[in-house]
Structures are given as structure tokens and as C-alpha cells.
Amino acid sequence: MAKRKRTQNASVPDERTQNTLLPQKKHYRQRAHANPFSDHTLDYPSAPEHIDWAADHFPAFSGTGKTPEFADVGCGFGGLLITLAPLFPDTLMLGMEIRVQVTQYVQDRITALRATSSVASTSTLTPTAYQNVSVVRANAMKFLPNYFSKHSLSSLFFLFPDPHFKSRKHKARIISPTLLAEYAYVMRPGGIVYTITDVRDLHDWMRSHLDAFPLFESVDEETLRLEGKGPILDAVYTSTEEGKKVERNKGEKWLACFRRIEATRRN
Incomplete structure (x- = not known):
């Protein structure tokens, strides 16, 4: 019987090879959350x-x-980054x-x-x-401006952040009036802040603080999709480990997006 010829280029890694090369999460065990106020050296x-x-x-x-x-x-295992990288190669x-x-x-x-x-x-x-x-x-709560210069970011993502349920822990939430000043500094006018969570209380917290900050204005999902940001929104919803877990558990996701505006546009 004649041997079947290989149709795949020998230099191209097949799926089995790729899976072998990719790291496995079981070898990277870590607590689900970290205290942002601790000294992490x-x-x-x-x-x-x-x-x-x-x-x-x-x-x-x-x-x-x-x-x-x-x-x-708080990129976690990098699901959003890996999804968006081929979509925006430049x-x-x-x-x-x-x-x-x-x-x-x-x-x-x-x-x-x-x-x-x-x-x-x-x-x-x-x-x-x-x-x-x-x-x-x-x-990022301490050193964000050490990495990004003024008006350098067009997209900033906060996907399924630690909800810090207890009232005394709310100061550790990633969205706060003080931190929003830093986010506004690094965001360019027209840039979008994306937030999503499966915790309604945290969604309300993030949305209310962003809405109250004078350099951000709410922008709805439909508008963003009309502006061509559909691939980003799809990744925000589905690419992260937490997002996939919410889907498996048939939970609800709460999205809130805000545009960085010019200082003169809002009273």
C-alpha cells in the first residue's frame, strides 16, 4: 500500500506541536487576587x-x-491581549x-x-x-504613570477586576476618583476605557465614578460598534478566563465604556 503523502509543510507546527510549546496553567499556581497595598518588591x-x-x-x-x-x-492570563494582538498587528x-x-x-x-x-x-x-x-x-494603582506618558493610550481595559466586596476594602478597587485622574492623564482624547464585571454592585460603582469624573463621558455599546470597535468589544466579553467562567455558570456580564474627552467639552 502506498504511503499517504504529507500535505502540511514540515516547517509549519501542527496543533499538537503548538499545544506542547504553550505553557500550562497548572504549572503557574497563584492566589486569585493580590493586595495592591502590600509591598510586592x-x-x-x-x-x-x-x-x-x-x-x-x-x-x-x-x-x-x-x-x-x-x-x-490586571491582565490575568492574557486572554484579551492574545485575542487582540493579531487583530491589531500594528x-x-x-x-x-x-x-x-x-x-x-x-x-x-x-x-x-x-x-x-x-x-x-x-x-x-x-x-x-x-x-x-x-x-x-x-x-497599576501605584505606578501607571511610570509606564505611560501623557495622552499615550487609546484603549484602557479593566476586565472583571477584584470586586473587594467589603466596604472597608472599597479603597482597593481599581476605579476611584484619585486613580481616574491618572487614567485621564495617560488616555488620549477620544480614547476608550472599557470596564466589565459580573458583579452588579461593582458595575454600579465603576460606572458612577467614571460618570462623575469630568474628563470621561459614557458611550454606549451600539455607538462603539458603529465606530468599528466591535472586535474589541467581542474580546472584552469573551476572551478572558473570568469571562469564560461567567459564561459556563450562565452568569450576567455588565459592560460600561467611557470616552476620554477634551477638558473644554464638559462643564
Whole structure:
């Protein structure tokens, strides 16, 4: 009997090879949440201009002068970043995660995806797929302006953040009047803040604080989809571990999006 010829290019990794290269979460055990007020012994830049983004994070973009435009605060296992990276190949994206093992998982995941996609010549992915995404271990509540300069971000994501249910813990919530001033500083006018949660109380909290802040205005989902942001919204809903867990449990998701506006547009 004649042997069946292989139709797949030998240099293209099959699904089994890709699954072997990708890290497995079971090797990166970590608590679900971390106290943002604790001393986590973090290294952080003194200012955004002191970061060599090309050398340390995005070597494929060396010489372009590009800096991150999308930031996922509390990126978890990187689901949003990995989903958006091929959709916006020319946009640099940075995940910020405070937990050691989770950050390491995302770093290893990006490294593996870069390695497999670089040889996938017959794939729909480009040879530079996932070169536009990276992650840092950082406490965004303390050091966000150390990473991003004024008006540098076009999208800022807060997806299924820690709800901190107890009233005495509300000060640890990622949305607060003080922190909103920093978010407004790094967001460019017209940029969008995306929030989503399965906790109605937290949704109301985030929405009310953002709505009260003078440099943000609410924008509905329909408007954003008409503006071409449908792929981003779809990823916000479905790409994260928490989002998938909510779906499995048949829970409800609460979305709230806000646009950064010019200071003169609101009284």
C-alpha cells in the first residue's frame, strides 16, 4: 500500500506541536487576587521615557518609536491581549499584572506564540504575529504613570477586576476618583476605557465614578460598534478566563465604556 503523502509543510507546527510549546496553567499556581497595598518588591521605571520598549518588549518594532497604545490592567492570563494582538498587528499592547506566577505565564505564553507563529508560513498569521504584545509585573494603582506618558493610550481595559466586596476594602478597587485622574492623564482624547464585571454592585460603582469624573463621558455599546470597535468589544466579553467562567455558570456580564474627552467639552 502506498504511503499517504504529507500535505502540511514540515516547517509549519501542527496543533499538537503548538499545544506542547504553550505553557500550562497548572504549572503557574497563584492566589486569585493580590493586595495592591502590600509591598510586592516591584521593579519599575522612574519615567516612561526611560523604557526601551523595542529592546525589552517589542523587538520587531525596533526603530519605529512606537509605544503601547492598549493597556490591560490586571491582565490575568492574557486572554484579551492574545485575542487582540493579531487583530491589531500594528498596535502595541501591554498587560499589567501584579501576581508573579501569572505574569510569568503570560510572558511564557507570548514567547511560545511568537515562536510557533514565526514558522507558520501557511497560516493566516503574519510572520510577526504576537510581536506587538507584552506584559510587565506591575502595580497599576501605584505606578501607571511610570509606564505611560501623557495622552499615550487609546484603549484602557479593566476586565472583571477584584470586586473587594467589603466596604472597608472599597479603597482597593481599581476605579476611584484619585486613580481616574491618572487614567485621564495617560488616555488620549477620544480614547476608550472599557470596564466589565459580573458583579452588579461593582458595575454600579465603576460606572458612577467614571460618570462623575469630568474628563470621561459614557458611550454606549451600539455607538462603539458603529465606530468599528466591535472586535474589541467581542474580546472584552469573551476572551478572558473570568469571562469564560461567567459564561459556563450562565452568569450576567455588565459592560460600561467611557470616552476620554477634551477638558473644554464638559462643564
